[in-house]
Amino acid sequence: MSEKRDDTLETIFLNAMIRALSILILLQWCGEVLAKGMRLPLPGSLVGMLLLLAWLMTRGRLSQGMQQTSQALLQNLMLLFIPFITGIIAQAKQVSAQWLPFLAACVLGAVVSLIATAWTLRWMLSSRKRSPDDVS
């Protein structure tokens, strides 16, 4: 795959998106194979994410097609949640029996982790000496 051919393909929007989608799917497949082969305690899609990150870092740039495809997917992540969350109705018994520990853990847990995360990051950022290349 030469770099020149790469660029001409990327000028065609749709083609670039399909190419990016095929890369995402292929990397997930590679991730599944790796996770199974190496018996990693991680889902294959997550291994695929690491593979994509490694690939982007060695390549050093992001193609427009990949940028647009991932943006489209991630902006509508909530659509993909709907089939899973709807499953609550199948689990109504389980949820109603355990609603208190369940809800308390979600809501109170969220409050605790919000404060812990924000406090730690702010403290770490302010206690650190600012350098000129600091972008924050």
Added chain:
Amino acid sequence: MSADLYAWVVWAKQWLMDTHEMASLFWIAVTLLAYSMGTAIYRRSQAHPLLLPVLTGTAAVMLLLVLTDTSYDDYFAAVHPLVFMVGPATVALAVPLFSQIRHLKAIWWPVTVALLTGSVVAILSALLIAWSFGGTTQTLLSLAPKSSTMPIATSLSAHFGGLVSLAAAAVAITGIAGTMLSGPVLKWALGPLDDVVHGFTLGLTAHAIGTARALQISETAGAFAAMAMSLNGLVTALLMPLAVMWITAVA
């Protein structure tokens, strides 16, 4: 539901959803429409937290499932093509991570410490709270990955023996609660925050829902939220075996 109406529903379903393909087409269309209508309502309401498209969309789908007397298993099988996209979307999380890599390199140490603290606190607080309120092993297993993003949380809980739909519900409730409460709670506890800290916190605690909120605050907040969401998914996956060990030890 009266017997007449029920017979009518059964008859209509036979005609409208005769084959698996027809059912697939129908339920995918329903899910897409529910989501896009939810999004339209959310925009019109000027981002009211109780009208998040994920809430209204899910409610609409649930209502239709009940009205048509369709089982969740049938629905889930029908929308499989949508569910399939969760995997590639997870892989795509590497993109916001890569886009912020320069930012990340400049402040990698504070980010690493905050990330580890946030991930550990998110998992541990959920487990301790649920455990002290009498949660079962399965509830604990489903709750542990709740701050990570949906595709990661669901595959983690499936991997370690939790209930996928319970995990999905935990992720959704955490995302909604975290997003709704982030403004008042952080203001009360810490005072005004800069966009980097606010965005990072939203993404870590409330994953995609928090990231959607952070994108409304500013581009920087959104980018740091997306980054925190990706990183937290990763760290949660790595911490999950430890959490499972703890759960099996106490429960």
